[in-house]
Amino acid sequence: MSRVTLSRYLIEQTRSNNTPADLRFLIEVVARACKAISHQVSKGALGGVLGSMETENVQGEVQKKLDVLSNEILLEANEWGGTLAGMASEEMDKPYQIPGRYPKGAYLLLFDPLDGSSNIDVNVSVGTIFSVLRCPGNCFSQNDSLGDEAFLQPGTKQVAAGYAIYGPQTMLMLTLGDGVMGFTLDRELGSFVLTHDNIRVPHSTAEFAINMSNQRHWDEPVKRYVSELLAGEEGPLGKNYNMRWIASMVADVHRILTRGGLFMYPWDAREPEKPGKLRLMYEANPMSFIIEQAGGAATDGKQRILEVEPTSLHQRVPVFLGSPEEVERVTGYHKG
Numbered sequence: 001m002s003r004v005t006l007s008r009y010l011i012e013q014t015r016s017n018n019t020p021a022d023l024r025f026l027i028e029v030v031a032r033a034c035k036a037i038s039h040q041v042s043k044g045a046l047g048g049v050l051g052s053m054e055t056e057n058v059q060g061e062v063q064k065k066l067d068v069l070s071n072e073i074l075l076e077a078n079e080w081g082g083t084l085a086g087m088a089s090e091e092m093d094k095p096y097q098i099p100g101r102y103p104k105g106a107y108l109l110l111f112d113p114l115d116g117s118s119n120i121d122v123n124v125s126v127g128t129i130f131s132v133l134r135c136p137g138n139c140f141s142q143n144d145s146l147g148d149e150a151f152l153q154p155g156t157k158q159v160a161a162g163y164a165i166y167g168p169q170t171m172l173m174l175t176l177g178d179g180v181m182g183f184t185l186d187r188e189l190g191s192f193v194l195t196h197d198n199i200r201v202p203h204s205t206a207e208f209a210i211n212m213s214n215q216r217h218w219d220e221p222v223k224r225y226v227s228e229l230l231a232g233e234e235g236p237l238g239k240n241y242n243m244r245w246i247a248s249m250v251a252d253v254h255r256i257l258t259r260g261g262l263f264m265y266p267w268d269a270r271e272p273e274k275p276g277k278l279r280l281m282y283e284a285n286p287m288s289f290i291i292e293q294a295g296g297a298a299t300d301g302k303q304r305i306l307e308v309e310p311t312s313l314h315q316r317v318p319v320f321l322g323s324p325e326e327v328e329r330v331t332g333y334h335k336g
């Protein structure tokens, strides 16, 4: 059977689901940028790209050289194509304005250019997470600059989302709202090839992912739930659970898409004013769209993450996502 490349898949989607040609082009360009990022990441110490900058991003986190490089690769790849009205990134305080010399388009691209970058220097999988929204109204025809408010749409408004994972293989996981497809980078071809068609998250699981070192800082529903997981078959859940924590959301979510599981990054009392660590617009929303499209569930402990009404571009949110049976259980504990 001939291999279905990302390009062929997108063209077939255009025919079958009327995926707009400019959205197809946007996804192709993002995928091409992810190939370039994969190339840089794979150089490691040989590429002079490891280590940190002397700068901090809007999150107050020290930027890795590859954070900044990955951000630049995505901006330069996407600014000229005429598909975007603007871009927003974890690495930039304000939205990126499409330069006046380029045409604007109808979409907004949001991304975490290199998630899990603290793992880069220890050669653990990292990734790029992206989300696509429509620009509201006719913002792409405006001459004035695009403000944060154009991006502040709930996750249900996403028209596409995906991530690239830079691990033993480089893969691109993508949803256009009609299931989740997985593409593996064939470095000889230089193309992403469809290898996982219509991925489904198992309804139940015996594996959870959380940073246990924060246990004493969690609120009571999470403390109760995790203690029940740890009690195993002698406890109320009546089965033994395994634990994984890669501390790279892309890698943890990829494992859950592949074999099920529950990923948690709850609120904790270390910085009580912050709802959580993970960012809504370019981490939780795209990952939640993907997980739900694969039959999983994603909540902030109280409601679907995709229904959270954003109030700021870089806002954070608690995250519980993965196999529905466990997401519903831990969410139920928050409702008392």
Ligand code: P6P
Pocket (backbone or CB within 6 Å): 115, 116, 117, 118, 211, 247, 248, 249, 250, 252, 265, 277, 278
């Ligand atoms: P911690 C990476 O920095 C990240 O944003 C996510 O990819 C990951 O799930 C989380 O933070 C890890 O956080 O507190 O365990 O280091």
